[in-house]
Amino acid sequence: MMAYREKTAWLAIAGMVIGYGLLFAVAQVQGGIEAMTVQRFLLLFAIASAVRVLIELAGRFGLARQAGVEAGVPADERDRAIAARSATFAYIVLLTGMIIVGMIMPFSAHGIAIVGAALVAIVAAELVRYLAIALSYRLGWQ
């Protein structure tokens, strides 16, 4: 039986895949991110983020009702350990992304490409964090 925190992690992953997947699809239809203005890209990113947040909020509400008491139980040592380790993985991804965006890309790209890459790095870090959480609960962690 899946723990409540594992379910919320998978929900977050689903929200990101749907929200940012839509952003990617729209961008591709419109000729790619490079064909957009920065303002348009940021608007689409904001819409994608709102879609993701709505999916998560609605999903968490439903999961909490289904879980009952379990949803309100404070995190125990295993929950805290999984959260900490997942945050470490996400930090590494985010740090790598920021190094690429801030120290390498300025020499070969500009404008929308750098903005897009920065947002991709942030989303990737979040995705890694939730994947690590979900897999730690599913597969176990030693």
Next chain:
Amino acid sequence: MSGRRLTNVIRTLRFHAGEMTQGELGEKIGVTRQTVAAIEQGKYSPTLETAFRIADVFEVPLEQVFSWAEE
């Protein structure tokens, strides 16, 4: 330490302790039922403090609860 994994007999101890449930054990040692299940299945190694608490609940030595097994 390669080739060995930590095993436990918590499920057996619970049974002999009046068929204690995972939830009841979890309440006694301060973790959730799911964490107790993960410990029993070998999916999670508890902290030293929690391991001692488990042993205290069943009033047995720590090494009677947890042991090394060859993989």
